[in-house]
Amino acid sequence: MTELLAYFKQELPKINGFLDEETDKLEGLVKGVAKHVLLAPGKRIRPILTILSARSLGYSKEDIYPLASALELLHAATLLHDDILDDADLRRGVTASHLVFGTTETILAGDVLLALANLIGADYGKSRISSILASAIMSTADGEIREIAHISEPKVDRAVYMDIIIGKTARLIEASCRIGASVASDSAELEDALGNFGLNMGIAFQLVDDALDYESPVGDTGKPEGGDLKEGKITLPLIFYLEMLDGKEAELLLSEIKNRTLTDAKRDEVLESIRAQGLGTKTRESAAAYIEKAKDCLTPLSDSVERRILKQAADFVLTRSK
Amino acid sequence: MTELLAYFKQELPKINGFLDEETDKLEGLVKGVAKHVLLAPGKRIRPILTILSARSLGYSKEDIYPLASALELLHAATLLHDDILDDADLRRGVTASHLVFGTTETILAGDVLLALANLIGADYGKSRISSILASAIMSTADGEIREIAHISEPKVDRAVYMDIIIGKTARLIEASCRIGASVASDSAELEDALGNFGLNMGIAFQLVDDALDYESPVGDTGKPEGGDLKEGKITLPLIFYLEMLDGKEAELLLSEIKNRTLTDAKRDEVLESIRAQGLGTKTRESAAAYIEKAKDCLTPLSDSVERRILKQAADFVLTRSK
Structure with missing residues (x-):
């Protein structure tokens, strides 16, 4: 793990330097929004994955940094639009942009960051890169659409839940790896190996995120505890819980969540019960299986420092507590 | 002009068939929004320009239609987001999408249509196409940003006005032509010729639009008469008017527009005065000069039916009354 941390540090x-430069060039109205979302504490996991993926296939050029940063720009753009859709209060521990800068500025900043990411991607002269970026944007929006639809018609259905988290999170992490691979090599096999690594890691990433929502107090994740339950999102810890209730109880709870009639007392009871029964831990176990899958995907790659660090990055996903 | 109309008809x-098919494939939550904005009466001027540009350089393949339609998807995406920003009531003569379907659905539909346009563009395997699309999206957002900034700090400044209309309208029309050129040919000279044709035509297009806002009653343009004045947009007819007032009067009117304190009576007076002094017509004269410039840009192209129709399309911009 020390190798991974050293890699991040390097x-x-x-x-961050590239992101800083690029946001400095933006128009006044959106510059503040872009800086607010991009300079808030973030793990930069997507750009790091792009760099590692490219380097693991022997790509040594310095021009990897703009391309890697494009993935962070794209991620930031989706955060901005999602926060408006979810009407979130906090993002990365700071007040959500639309509440600081206004909805208009935030929509536009999202559009500008999306365009900037596409512009950077197109500069590499490989249409495959533009194609991966566009697919990732589409999948991310699709995931968000499915999630919103699911909030208005919640069901206890693991397949629906998986579709949602693959769309809203895993596809962009997959794309981060695919893009690193595609700038380094024209091999579809190697791109798929790294892409599937990213997909499985991305699923695990969101599973851990959903577990954390039932584990950590405000300030730790930068999101309120039990925020998903409050927003009516049916994530895996809650699905485990609902599956343990008898049919009538589950139906009642689901309808209270749907209709936003859940009392504070009952919400606390659910949160406490999920904690007591270790359903967050059970969710992390599910994540661990995806991490094993992810690491197996790297078999077709020759051994390298970066392949080793990619595996460490996958393991790191499981240990994070915020 | 009959040649142009026959071309449109053909x-x-x-x-429309392609747009219909593509929107049918979208998720339920955004399908309605996409159909609402795409199937409302529209001139499809951007796709037609892409087709004409490609054909004028000898490109005869049938695969031009998805690419041409991508420009309409992109345009529709910007309309959806802009209507939220402007809080518009009407678009293309029908109720604006966010008022019918909700803001969440409309933001997401915009994101999906943008992604779809990029996805289609990337499929042609030419990174130049992705690059032009991304630049156009960026410029369009920039234009909107400048316009919003200008509404909160309005000035009587033709250069600022030109920057705004180039960004929010002309760049996408330029891109429509550039993309047609770039799929047909690798010549930068020919792409620039068609691109500059589009840019100048796009400027004229917006000038005529801004003139129409002072000329037509509701129902004709699908927008309320004097809507720009109401929204605090300082367009060319109003700039002409403000330039004719003495300094103090102009300042007062500008501050009333800025602070939304313009009375209905005074607004009617301004509208009447702009009409009586023919400032809409004067704006159209300015548009006519850009149309001449646009047509001159086509000189490097060999003569063809399509080059002739492109010139007719430019002239058509001047004559439209809605």
């Missing part, structure tokens, strides 16, 4: 300044 | 069903 690469983060170059990513 | 090509529109193929564009």
